Amino acid sequence: MKEKHENILPVDGEIYLFPALFDDSTSAELFDLLMQNIQWKQEPVKIMGQEIMQPRLTAWYGDEGQSYSYTGITMHPLRWTKELLFIKKAVEDVSGECFNSALLNLYRDGNDSVGWHRDNEKSLGINPVIGSVSLGESREFSLKHYKEKKWRRKIMLDNGSLLLMKGETQHKWLHSIQKNTAITKPRINITFRTIKEV
Ligand SMILES: O=C(O)CCC(=O)C(=O)O
Numbered sequence: 001m002k003e004k005h006e007n008i009l010p011v012d013g014e015i016y017l018f019p020a021l022f023d024d025s026t027s028a029e030l031f032d033l034l035m036q037n038i039q040w041k042q043e044p045v046k047i048m049g050q051e052i053m054q055p056r057l058t059a060w061y062g063d064e065g066q067s068y069s070y071t072g073i074t075m076h077p078l079r080w081t082k083e084l085l086f087i088k089k090a091v092e093d094v095s096g097e098c099f100n101s102a103l104l105n106l107y108r109d110g111n112d113s114v115g116w117h118r119d120n121e122k123s124l125g126i127n128p129v130i131g132s133v134s135l136g137e138s139r140e141f142s143l144k145h146y147k148e149k150k151w152r153r154k155i156m157l158d159n160g161s162l163l164l165m166k167g168e169t170q171h172k173w174l175h176s177i178q179k180n181t182a183i184t185k186p187r188i189n190i191t192f193r194t195i196k197e198v
């Protein structure tokens with residue numbers, strides 16, 4: 001990392017916030033391009049044998065030849081777009097990390113959410129590094145420790161920000177975006193990842 005940043009987690013992992021990876025006008029331009037050019041879809045997931053629709057739209061982009069299993073569905077990535085490569089480079093420059101894929105989320109409004117989970121799929125390997133870019137409406141990112149559920153953190157993810165998660169974070173902490181019905185505007189989130197094995 002270029003500058004000195006403070007770890008947001010008290011134990012068992014590292015999370016760093018870069019509040020302004022992109023300025024307001026770049027963020028607004030990227031938001032519009034991603035709204036238009038990404039192949040957003042509402043995908044089903046299997047939860048305890050039942051197929052239900054995810055409460056948000058998603059898309060997966062990446063290097064050729066990658067595939068990814070995510071809560072019971074296998075996804076084949078679409079080819080990087082120009083704007084995704086621009087964002088990826090910015091994330092790689094400030095983090096000093098490299099990524100070969102990205103999972104995108106579109107929260108249409110405050111009724112969309114992602115439940116408590118860890119990004120600890122086998123294909124991401126041990127101690128995966130995830131770079132998470134937010135565009136559009138601010139949403140609160142909630143964290144709780146996997147074992148000590150009383151250990152909690154909340155981070156506001158604003159337009160143009162980057163959240164970098166590394167170390168043991170994905171093994172030891174759960175995260176979620178909770179519904180907030182006061183929110184009427186959309187948010188795009190891009191999580192850059194590295195798939196280690198197919
Ligand atoms: O929208 C976010 O900030 C988090 C998304 C997330 O946790 C995921 O895609 O795994």
Ligand SMILES: [Fe+2]
Binds near residue numbers: 118119
């Ligand atoms: Fe996640």
